[in-house]
Amino acid sequence: MADNYIAINWNAIEDQIDKATWEKLTEQFWLDTRIPLSNDLDDWRSLTPDEQWVVGHVFGGLTLLDTLQSQDGMASLRQNIRTQQEEAVLNNIQFMESVHAKSYSSIFSTLNTPTEIDEIFDWTNANEHLQYKANRINGIYHEGTPLQKKIASVFLETFLFYSGFFTPLYYLGNNKLTNVAEIIKLIIRDESVHGTYIGYKFQLGFNELSVAEQDDLRNWMYDLLYELYANEEAYTNDVYEKTTWTDEVLTFLRYNANKALMNLGQEPLFPDTAADVNPIVMNGISTSTANHDFFSQVGNGYRIGQVEAMGNDDYNFD
Template identity: 25%
Template sequence: MDQLLKKVTVLEPENPNKSTALFGGKASGILNWNDLAYPHFYDFREQIRSLFWRASEVDMTHDIKQFPELSPAERNAFLKIIGLLATLDGPQTDIALRIAHYSTDPSVKAIMATIADQESEHNHSYAYVLSSVATYDQQIETFEYGRKDPVLLKRNERIKQVYNEFASRPTLLNVLKAMVYSALLEGLFFYSGFAFFYHLARHQKMVGTSTMISYINRDELQHGRFIGELFRATLAEHPEHNTEEFAGWVYDQFRHAVEQETTWSRYILQDIEGIDLGEMEGYIQYRANKMLRLLGLSDLYENRTENPMKWIRAYADNFDGTKTDFFEQKSRQYVKVGDLNGFDEL
């Protein structure tokens, strides 16, 4: 039976400083970055910390002038996509902290705290953008989309279920499932929205907003990379969950997520001139394959190894490292992301 995890106490000096396990282990609570169970986690810490930025640093002067000049379809998509992003990044702050509460590795706690802080700034950035270009009533309405828009509600149903199940019943399996959805959120759910803002910037529209989005995108890439690392390391410590059944569950969630993201992109971008919805569907499938490899699984979508929307790479940073066959390999030995290559495109 998958036993409930206990919320970790703050300080237990009788335990060793180096944690004995990522979840369900023992550690004193004293964090020495030079004495970690997973020393390369320090590199993740440094990479994520180096991304510090604030929404108020982005100049929105030109966006304020351009927003009224967008087409009605562009303004509608702009506001609804901001609403989607806010709907997801708010809970992501919470879920990062909840994962930290149950990890017995103090380095994981510290990294997840930084991720939570950055997700909070992402959420703030959407309010900052709206306060720059929209009326107060439009701002309020935009943040209501996640509660009322039927397409958004259906799209977010499973992530709500998985996150709330982890919150109410924090077992190791539910932690792993929450990590899967965190990876989906960081690496797939945002991307048709990101593409819309980059499309505008391509045509010299709302460049301030697209700059903000590129900062968020860069953060999410690093967050997804660490979550993938934590997921595989946790499975390596708990091979009883490294099963074909669980792998099948992960694949099913990715299929469903791609279907929902594709439906959302068609709903929100159908009237946007210059965006090819078929190309967008291919891009979503391409992103799904990338995130599956980051979690140690194989591609779901054949012939989606190349990014069909290469122009997007001009607007956001890239990063390296993935693993392709964690579940399938005969040897269950854990290998860190930094030892492997291949995650070098958006």
């Protein structure tokens, strides 16, 4: 006879971080349809063709990575959960990754022509370096150990997305494309929680390994980061060759690679700090979301409750 099916009981919490993360994510819930993207059309028309190309193609790359997270990433992580509540949190994350991927299409449909949209997706689905990182992460999702899968997820959420996030944050810091950037800030807010939570779950498993096993996995982790960063340099050159931003994007990437390692409880690899990042971009990422009436869409921002992104200090890893 089969074992009884067990109902999830949110009144018997094994790990309080599951409950705290669920509450954080549900408080942060948002949809792209509530943001008046058409208000950015004047800013969009003021950009040069090269600038418009960069905006469209970084969003194409982000669409691919969010598709990967929603279709393969969370399904992979759900295979090795510790609690039923953890699975519920991963279900929430998976849904929001789909919201993120869909949001980029809302941006495309507002700013780009159908022909331009087709070209963006053709480029996205064929770019060598973009496809390399997607397939490298996806391969780990399908063939890696449970802890390797968590490393891959945190690297994607906290590191690899940021070559694309640089552009809208740069324009936000210059007071352009503010509604487009509002979506990106909401996505970053979500990814902050996702990366911290999955990093926390990684640390639980990592701390159960022997010293030798920890050393082996740590070596694998840093080798993977070096590999992904080398590819990301090439991808950044592809996307930003029409600009003078390449070096600044790479600094931003190294800064976020260190944040990914910290989410995993490891030491930073690169010397770059927040002080090294373009201050215009840091200003964009730190600008609080503007007031926005959820129902009438009055204003140029979006806020559901007084919710801030979750930082490393929000979780007690001891």
